Amino acid sequence: MDLLLRNARVIDPANDRDQTGDVLVSAGRIADIAPRLEVGPERLASVTVLDLTGNWLVPGLIDMHVHLREPGDEYKETIASGTAAAAAGGFTTVACMPNTKPVNDCAAVTQFILRRAEETGSCRVLPVAAVSRNLEGRQMVEVGDVRDAGAVALSDDGRPVMSAQLMRRALEYASRFDLPIISHAEDLELARGGQMNEGAVATQLGLHGIPTAAEAVMVARDCLLAEWTGGRLHIAHVSCADSVRIIRTAKARGVSVSAETAPHYFTLTEDALVDYDTVYKVNPPLRSRKDLEAIKEGLVDGTLDAIATDHAPHSSVEKDIEFDAAANGMIGLESALPLILELLWEGTLTPAQAIAKVTVQPARILRQPYGTLTIGAPADLTVIDPDARYTLDQASFRSKGCNCPFHGREVRGRVVLTVGAGRVRFSR
Amino acid sequence: MTFTRKDLLGMRDMEAGEIRHILNTAASFREINTRAIKKVPTLRGKTVIHLFYEPSTRTRISFEIAAKRLSADTYSVGTSTSSMVKGETFFDTLKNLEAMKPDLFVIRHSASGTPQRLARRTSAAVINAGDGMHEHPSQALLDLLTIQDHKGHLDGLTVGIVGDIAHSRVARSNIWGLNKLGSRVIACGPPTLIPHDLQQMGVEVSHRLEDLVPDLDVLMVLRLQKERQEQMLLPSLREYATYFGVTEAKLAGAKPELLIMHPGPINRGVEISSEVADGGRSVILDQVTNGVAVRMALLYLLLHREEETA
Numbered sequence: 001m002d003l004l005l006r007n008a009r010v011i012d013p014a015n016d017r018d019q020t021g022d023v024l025v026s027a028g029r030i031a032d033i034a035p036r037l038e039v040g041p042e043r044l045a046s047v048t049v050l051d052l053t054g055n056w057l058v059p060g061l062i063d064m065h066v067h068l069r070e071p072g073d074e075y076k077e078t079i080a081s082g083t084a085a086a087a088a089g090g091f092t093t094v095a096c097m098p099n100t101k102p103v104n105d106c107a108a109v110t111q112f113i114l115r116r117a118e119e120t121g122s123c124r125v126l127p128v129a130a131v132s133r134n135l136e137g138r139q140m141v142e143v144g145d146v147r148d149a150g151a152v153a154l155s156d157d158g159r160p161v162m163s164a165q166l167m168r169r170a171l172e173y174a175s176r177f178d179l180p181i182i183s184h185a186e187d188l189e190l191a192r193g194g195q196m197n198e199g200a201v202a203t204q205l206g207l208h209g210i211p212t213a214a215e216a217v218m219v220a221r222d223c224l225l226a227e228w229t230g231g232r233l234h235i236a237h238v239s240c241a242d243s244v245r246i247i248r249t250a251k252a253r254g255v256s257v258s259a260e261t262a263p264h265y266f267t268l269t270e271d272a273l274v275d276y277d278t279v280y281k282v283n284p285p286l287r288s289r290k291d292l293e294a295i296k297e298g299l300v301d302g303t304l305d306a307i308a309t310d311h312a313p314h315s316s317v318e319k320d321i322e323f324d325a326a327a328n329g330m331i332g333l334e335s336a337l338p339l340i341l342e343l344l345w346e347g348t349l350t351p352a353q354a355i356a357k358v359t360v361q362p363a364r365i366l367r368q369p370y371g372t373l374t375i376g377a378p379a380d381l382t383v384i385d386p387d388a389r390y391t392l393d394q395a396s397f398r399s400k401g402c403n404c405p406f407h408g409r410e411v412r413g414r415v416v417l418t419v420g421a422g423r424v425r426f427s428r
Numbered sequence: 429m430t431f432t433r434k435d436l437l438g439m440r441d442m443e444a445g446e447i448r449h450i451l452n453t454a455a456s457f458r459e460i461n462t463r464a465i466k467k468v469p470t471l472r473g474k475t476v477i478h479l480f481y482e483p484s485t486r487t488r489i490s491f492e493i494a495a496k497r498l499s500a501d502t503y504s505v506g507t508s509t510s511s512m513v514k515g516e517t518f519f520d521t522l523k524n525l526e527a528m529k530p531d532l533f534v535i536r537h538s539a540s541g542t543p544q545r546l547a548r549r550t551s552a553a554v555i556n557a558g559d560g561m562h563e564h565p566s567q568a569l570l571d572l573l574t575i576q577d578h579k580g581h582l583d584g585l586t587v588g589i590v591g592d593i594a595h596s597r598v599a600r601s602n603i604w605g606l607n608k609l610g611s612r613v614i615a616c617g618p619p620t621l622i623p624h625d626l627q628q629m630g631v632e633v634s635h636r637l638e639d640l641v642p643d644l645d646v647l648m649v650l651r652l653q654k655e656r657q658e659q660m661l662l663p664s665l666r667e668y669a670t671y672f673g674v675t676e677a678k679l680a681g682a683k684p685e686l687l688i689m690h691p692g693p694i695n696r697g698v699e700i701s702s703e704v705a706d707g708g709r710s711v712i713l714d715q716v717t718n719g720v721a722v723r724m725a726l727l728y729l730l731l732h733r734e735e736e737t738a
Contacts, residue, residue, distance in 0.1 A: 195540075198624050200628040200629075202624070203628070204440070204628075204629060205540060205562060206540040206560050206561035206562030206563065206597060207541070207560070207562075208561075209623075275544065320519055322518055322539035322541075323539050323540060323541045323542070324539040324540070324560070325539065
């Protein structure tokens with residue numbers, strides 16, 4: 001079934017487009033975009049026409065950093081539930097991290113994920129394979145093999161690559177296969193025992209702190225290694241001002257580095273932890289107001305290329321326990337869009353800037369042909385009602401995770417339609 | 429003054445008036461502890477559960493004695509006897525205990541914030557008997573009472589706290605409590621044991637014990653745990669003792685009426701010398717005696733409140 005989407009505000013940062021008009025989807029691709037499109041009476045029977053007056057139509061959103069938990073931790077999330085959450089959140093593509101059980105460190109696991117996504121998924125899934133076998137930080141995965149199986153990047157996410165030597169070699173070796181290395185930047189020694197950001201709040205709560213330096217020293221190390229090797233580096237979940245500053249400097253020097261942050265780092269601060277609510281426990285931790293402002297500046301000036309959720313579902317078994325023992329992580333797929341839109345409403349980002357960070361920017365980093373409304377491109381698109389005001393309600397989420405820190409938040413802007421490769425994957 | 433709290437979780441959110449009321453109540457209970465028959469029927473029919481998820485001798489016995497002298501029925505759960513070893517989560521254990529309708533939980537836990545989270549889930553009263561590095565309010569209250577006994581007042585005093593401030597819930601509770609009652613507080617220790625942004629709690633910071641001694645009316649000495657060496661926080665206990673151990677020599681320039689306090693247990697020869705610990709300025713055992721009275725006051729105030737509303 002073809003789709004004719006009428007009278008939407010079409011925002012396509014990749015093509016510098018922001019105008020009201022019609023979009024025709026045919027055979028799973030963007031067939032045409034114009035201020036006014038007509039279909040002849042002979043085709044009307046095979047075209048669904050939707051009037052989207054008042055809505056925005058943007059490229060299907062891309063989340064380059066999620067944890068789908070399958071295989072291994074299906075009680076927390078599955079590829080089915082995680083991608084259903086993605087579609088409901090407006091995402092048509094997600095890149096899933098390899099810290100599953102077993103770890104995605106070989107072609108067989110990569111293929112398993114792709115097959116499960118094909119069979120049960122509600123959006124496109126791009127597997128990220130591990131840098132090191134079993135995330136142990138010792139021996140590289142077979143990079144060509146996982147690439148050929150469909151992996152789009154390499155990361156030991158959840159853990160840093162503590163060995164500078166391994167990081168150096170991975171950057172060098174992966175460049176032959178044009179895969180970026182996604183760095184979970186954390187010095188485990190500096191972060192050891194830490195429960196939250198180090199500073200006045202941690203001191204008063206009596207919780208062991210994680211200094212911003214635990215992240216920034218690794219960002220600096222990896223930028224230096226990327227410069228030396230010429231490899232492609234992407235910094236995951238940037239949380240602090242020091243990291244933004246280091247990445248900005250590296251980019252100015254021409255280093256091939258990109259970076260993402262997550263909505264919680266530009267929405268929440270360490271102050272959220274005052275009641276010891278484990279829903280706010282995340283790694284890297286929520287930082288100070290100064291860091292939050294620096295993250296926003298990094299988004300504005302492009303130092304931070306992308307926004308990704310780091311969707312990390314957990315069950316109450318991991319969260320409803322003592323703070324020290326509780327797992328790190330927050331779910332984000334079904335709350336990300338309205339939080340990104342908050343940056344628009346407050347005037348921090350333009351609509352084109354904001355949309356680019358969840359569409360064309362992650363697509364470029366992962367060298368994927370998505371995230372645009374270019375004619376002939378796969379018809380991935382998301383329709384947003386920018387004026388809908390509502391309360392985020394975790395009970396309505398598709399994700400199995402119980403750990404949404406934004407539950408109960410009043411927000412503006414909601415996904416009303418998600419189309420992936422021409423198929424309606426979600427509609428409200 | 430009426431006491432309206434459900435729980436006693438920390439000194440941070442207490443008002444000066446409430447603290448004084450607790451201290452006055454504690455002073456009035458002291459007499460019971462000197463009787464031949466040390467028991468009154470005040471809390472008869474009340475059920476108190478002691479949850480000690482961390483080793484403790486002094487605090488645990490102090491709370492047990494306080495509850496029993498007021499005729500409450502007490503039960504104890506410790507790490508070795510708890511269902512934690514069977515894999516039940518802490519909060520599931522609590523749900524089961526809650527179903528047995530206790531009136532009050534006394535809880536010590538190694539994870540900061542656990543008493544706060546317990547208090548939100550139970551209709552019973554909760555007393556924090558020490559949570560992680562966060563707070564130990566009954567210790568601070570007994571310290572305040574001991575200072576008040578000896579000095580007659582707390583406002584205008586200069587109180588030093590020397591040692592491992594970073595890992596100390598006793599230090600945090602005392603800083604809040606002393607500030608509220610008008611004392612000036614100076615925290616002293618090596619930079620590795622002073623937590624980040626401590627000054628924001630309203631405390632001065634010093635790294636030289638000898639510099640602050642002449643100003644002090646009270647010096648609280650904290651226990652130094654041996655594992656701080658392995659955590660790269662200290663080169664050796666020996667060097668710690670050299671610079672921060674409290675000895676008669678270091679107290680040479682002190683005011684004659686300086687009080688020496690320690691929450692215990694003490695490491696003789698590390699953070700405090702035997703001469704000082706057992707000397708004339710030491711009020712360490714007074715602290716322990718006052719501990720029972722303060723805990724009786726807390727049990728009484730929290731459980732009495734319930735009776736008034738019933």
